[in-house]
Amino acid sequence: MRRGGNYLGNNKDKPEVQNLLEQYSELFQDIPQLGEQYETREGGILTIVGWDGVTKAGKRRKLTCHCSICSLDQELHPKGSLKITKDKLMSGRQPCSCSWNTKWSERQNKIRVLRECEKRGYIFHGWSAEYKTQKTRLDLENPLTGNRWITTTINDFLLNGSGDPCYTLKAERAIAINKKPDEEHIKDFFKNWYLCRWHNFQEK
Numbered sequence: 001m002r003r004g005g006n007y008l009g010n011n012k013d014k015p016e017v018q019n020l021l022e023q024y025s026e027l028f029q030d031i032p033q034l035g036e037q038y039e040t041r042e043g044g045i046l047t048i049v050g051w052d053g054v055t056k057a058g059k060r061r062k063l064t065c066h067c068s069i070c071s072l073d074q075e076l077h078p079k080g081s082l083k084i085t086k087d088k089l090m091s092g093r094q095p096c097s098c099s100w101n102t103k104w105s106e107r108q109n110k111i112r113v114l115r116e117c118e119k120r121g122y123i124f125h126g127w128s129a130e131y132k133t134q135k136t137r138l139d140l141e142n143p144l145t146g147n148r149w150i151t152t153t154i155n156d157f158l159l160n161g162s163g164d165p166c167y168t169l170k171a172e173r174a175i176a177i178n179k180k181p182d183e184e185h186i187k188d189f190f191k192n193w194y195l196c197r198w199h200n201f202q203e204k
């Protein structure tokens, strides 16, 4: 059995071997093997570096992987944190953020939000309610406008560019692109700032 497993592993690119692997994948528990590499959706190289745990039935539980792209970010993906079952890996899924639907943990989401806040100059006061995946709302503050709001979800903030309702990303981007002369930027900023103050005043 051991020899069979190695033979199949070494010749896995041959179509006839791939057919066999598909048919008998359950029989060969040592496939995929340590050191084997797969290309990720984002062009990274995923290398199998170990196994994590054993199931009740005595089967190896999950593969530990290293991604040539994602593992460079050790804060977001610490060593040994990329884990996936053999079946998921064989069906083309990936344990890292190269995947098309990465399942971010609460810890990772906090890091991602903090990084985005740093970019935009916002203050992150934490989740505005109990944490529930990407739909969790954030408690954010923009020192520039003095506005603090709790309506933006993690996904809206990170993927859709949502931000301070008073001073939208659109305005931020316009300034970043820097197409207008300085006075126009200043005028725009104060227009937004006054609208925001007026809006807050109306709410009180």
Ligand SMILES: [Zn+2]
Binding pocket: 040, 042, 044, 067, 068, 069, 070, 071, 096, 097, 098, 099
């Ligand atoms: Zn990756």
